[in-house]
Amino acid sequence: MNLIVFDTETTGLTYGDEILQLSIIDGNGKLLLDQLFKPTHKTSWFEAQEIHKISPEMVKNCPDISDYKKQIQKIINQAELLVGYNIHFDIAFLENIGIDFEGKKTIDIMKVFAPVYGEWSEYFGDYKWQKLTTCAAYFGYNYCPHLALEDVKATLYAFNNLKKTNKLDGYYEIINYTEDVWN
Numbered sequence: 001m002n003l004i005v006f007d008t009e010t011t012g013l014t015y016g017d018e019i020l021q022l023s024i025i026d027g028n029g030k031l032l033l034d035q036l037f038k039p040t041h042k043t044s045w046f047e048a049q050e051i052h053k054i055s056p057e058m059v060k061n062c063p064d065i066s067d068y069k070k071q072i073q074k075i076i077n078q079a080e081l082l083v084g085y086n087i088h089f090d091i092a093f094l095e096n097i098g099i100d101f102e103g104k105k106t107i108d109i110m111k112v113f114a115p116v117y118g119e120w121s122e123y124f125g126d127y128k129w130q131k132l133t134t135c136a137a138y139f140g141y142n143y144c145p146h147l148a149l150e151d152v153k154a155t156l157y158a159f160n161n162l163k164k165t166n167k168l169d170g171y172y173e174i175i176n177y178t179e180d181v182w183n
């Protein structure tokens with residue numbers, strides 16, 4: 001199966017924030033894209049920078065993500081399965097720049113891992129979503145978190161471990177519409 005794993009780093013978590021980094025690998029870990037981008041509107045992102053360490057200085061001479069739109073769409077179109085950790089967050093940001101995900105099968109490792117880890121939330125009546133660092137540590141994978149390329153490698157490692165234990169059997173979601181995740 002032709003699958004890709006992708007992750008973004010952004011200027012923040014809400015509508016109006018922008019993608020600073022996009023990394024995509026295939027199911028064998030082959031690098032398809034790893035690029036920093038200069039945001040179009042944002043000039044600072046202090047809270048996000050504390051997490052991923054991507055500064056305005058680091059991206060000031062980087063291309064605009066619109067320059068990569070065709071390349072990104074081609075990679076998405078060629079994939080049969082899209083894998084990510086909290087994948088709908090990344091999809092929302094990519095849809096915001098015009099990337100089409102209609103009809104694509106997705107697996108969100110965060111959702112699959114939650115019952116494996118087994119921390120129950122009485123408030124939500126469901127298993128608590130865990131951070132990627134927790135998921136990676138659970139499977140014995142050590143890495144430098146919050147850089148998109150490192151995050152996709154950790155996500156692929158978790159995917160492969162979940163696949164070995166048949167936790168992925170029959171699990172996927174199909175994107176049939178553009179979800180309004182900003183409300």
